[in-house]
Amino acid sequence: MRRVVVTGMGALTPIGNNTEDFWQSLVKGVSGAAPITKFDTSKFKTKFACELKDFDPQDFIPKSEARRYDLFTQYALIAVEEALKNGNIDFEPLNKNRIGVIWGSGNGGIDTFQQQVTEFAQGDGTPRFNPFFIPKIIVDIASGIISIKYGLRGVNFTTVSACASSTTAIIDAFNYIRWGKADMIITGGSEAAITESSIGGFGAAKALSTNNENPGKASMPFDVNRDGFVMGEGAGAIILEDLESAKKRGATILAEVAGGGMAADAYHLTGTHPEGEGAYLGMMAALEDAGITADKIDYLNAHATSTPAGDTSELLATERVFGSGKLGKLNISATKSMTGHLLGAAGAVEAIASIKAIQHNLMPPTINATDIEPEYKDRFNLTLGKAQQKEVNYAMSNTFGFGGHVATAIFKKYTE
Structure with a gap:
């Protein structure tokens, strides 16, 4: 079977809006937790999360285009763009029939779903759903939009395995390439689940920390005082490529998938x-x-x-x-x-x-x-x-x- 290598990466995280900033914050031990700004938390037990900082999707995506996409898809597009630039990838001389997208997400367009159903429930009962409602909420739409944007006609699907979704996507992408079914695959995952429904739902399941007094210290794995996880949002994109294909185009190889x-x-x-x-x-x-x-x-x-x-x-x-x-x-x-x-x-x-x-x-x-x-x-x-x-x-x-x-x-x- 063929060897598979990593030739590009993009990250959009609560502690850095690109790969290098993310890495530097990790090394320095920076916490991304802070009070939630996306909605009023006064009636919620958990009032904090790891939101993106100093970030506006419209700095990257035109407003006219962004309105067709839920945030999880916008996050995906931004991370993928960085990964492609990081990998110095020009699709034009490549065979786009052999380049695919395998993306992961557990919740898809949950923010859009919540907004639209709430508006319907508060209305007069007449359906007035956004015509983009269904394309915005379906979990597979990010992989589809990525392929459409770059004209990639290879394997294209989304993995959904809850919090294992994007690792599952990476493993699937690895397998498709080493089996000879593709030469390059954009993989990774995105999530935009800091919403009333997600915070409320995970809170009801007693999965979230309620350390509202000290959010930056709330995520404490392995500590005897840990009381649940802290919700985060963002995306990670990885370009996987057949080794020979990568060498042929002179790619910088970052690592190999073992x-x-x-x-x-x-x-x-x-x-x-x-x-x-x-x-x-x-x-x-x-x-x-x-x-x-x-x-x-x-x-x-x-x-x-x-x-x-x-x-x-x-x-x-x-x-x-x-x-x-x-x-x-x-x-x-x-x-x-x-x-x-x-x-x-x-x-x-x-x-x-x-x-x-x-x-x-x-x-x-x-x-x-x-x-x-x-x-x-x-x-x-x-x-x-x-x-x-x-x-x-x-x-x-x-x-x-x-x-x-x-x-x-x-x-x-x-x-x-």
């Missing part, structure tokens, strides 16, 4: 398996796919959302995969402590963090975790407080989603 694994907890509607059975199976499948043993992994970007049960089950699965002898050498970090949880976009953004760790031999920290669960405090290197320098040849990224979905991707340093 393998991917998917599994399921098959346990609970929203909760993870107490021993992390699905997480264990996903990580093992990814290692098998990459043809390596666990001791080759230098850095693990954990799913670690800061929920009481989820963080613990992932650590148990990690110990089972790597064995107690390796754990002290393996750097683990939870970048959601800074970005919040971008739901379906989390995997793509964290894949970018993992690739940057390989490029710079520098692992971003886990912030806010000061009182680690006693059982795990001395067993894991959680990269607490500050970034750590170390040779990173292989990086693993975990994502899990409601419904028991598990997706794990492994990236490695590119060598000829």
